[in-house]
Amino acid sequence: MRRRIIAANWKMNKNYQQGLELASEVIQIVADEVNGNAEVVLAVPFIHLQAVTRLAASNSRIAVAAQNCSTETEGAYTGETSAGQIASTGARYVLVGHSERREYFNEDGVVLMRKIEQTLQASMAPIFCCGEPLSIRDQGQENKFVASQLNDVLSTYPKADLHRLVLAYEPIWAIGTGRTATAAQAQAMHAHIRTVLTDLFGENAAQLIPILYGGSVKASNAVELFAQPDIDGGLVGGASLQSREFANICKA
Numbered sequence: 687m688r689r690r691i692i693a694a695n696w697k698m699n700k701n702y703q704q705g706l707e708l709a710s711e712v713i714q715i716v717a718d719e720v721n722g723n724a725e726v727v728l729a730v731p732f733i734h735l736q737a738v739t740r741l742a743a744s745n746s747r748i749a750v751a752a753q754n755c756s757t758e759t760e761g762a763y764t765g766e767t768s769a770g771q772i773a774s775t776g777a778r779y780v781l782v783g784h785s786e787r788r789e790y791f792n793e794d795g796v797v798l799m800r801k802i803e804q805t806l807q808a809s810m811a812p813i814f815c816c817g818e819p820l821s822i823r824d825q826g827q828e829n830k831f832v833a834s835q836l837n838d839v840l841s842t843y844p845k846a847d848l849h850r851l852v853l854a855y856e857p858i859w860a861i862g863t864g865r866t867a868t869a870a871q872a873q874a875m876h877a878h879i880r881t882v883l884t885d886l887f888g889e890n891a892a893q894l895i896p897i898l899y900g901g902s903v904k905a906s907n908a909v910e911l912f913a914q915p916d917i918d919g920g921l922v923g924g925a926s927l928q929s930r931e932f933a934n935i936c937k938a
């Protein structure tokens with residue numbers, strides 16, 4: 687049985703007070719209303735890490751993630767936040783390779799490999815994101831594109847840490863656009879990703895790695911997406927900023 691994970695990606699939203707309010711609401715509703723054993727991960731801005739980790743401590747099904755970490759361990763890197771600093775707040779996950787970081791901050795395979803290394807060294811788990819832009823899908827090259835994103839970064843991933851690896855497939859054309867991949871499109875890509883993982887790590891390991899779908903996930907499309915055999919949960923942006931909507935996605 688693969689783990690099921692619903693991750694909220696708040697991106698650069700919510701000031702300190704608003705973040706506390708949203709996290710408190712989500713944690714309360716999840717505790718009261720969400721059954722099952724899916725893990726709920728809140729990927730919050732750095733300013734919220736410590737407070738949200740404290741709030742989440744009451745519920746072992748809820749974990750906290752950072753949205754990024756430095757490639758460096760410590761030292762003179764003004765404005766950066768290291769994986770060790772993140773881990774010291776109690777956070778357990780780090781998003782690595784979100785398409786917005788790849789695009790706006792020029793993060794390439796070499797950078798992402800180092801961020802994964804840093805995350806693992808700090809005893810946290812990477813949620814590694816991949817996904818193609820629309821131009822690539824229009825050319826029918828999405829499988830090749832995503833395979834190379836995975837091979838570029840994961841070929842040196844240590845086998846001993848595979849139990850911590852989580853993947854997220856987020857087609858860029860579906861992020862924040864309201865245009866979701868159909869369940870069939872998402873399933874086809876997730877199955878392809880699992881084949882790439884099988885080639886990298888072997889069948890047994892690949893079967894255990896959760897692959898989350900992201901890109902305009904809402905309560906109204908979550909049931910169908912999460913019913914697909916290779917979709918093990920979601921990475922939710924916009925819809926995670928409303929506690930009720932996010933909780934309904936968790937219920938799905």
Ligand code: PGA
Nearest residue numbers: 861862901902922923924
């Ligand atoms: P979205 O974002 O749900 O708003 O499309 C998903 C993401 O970027 O993680």
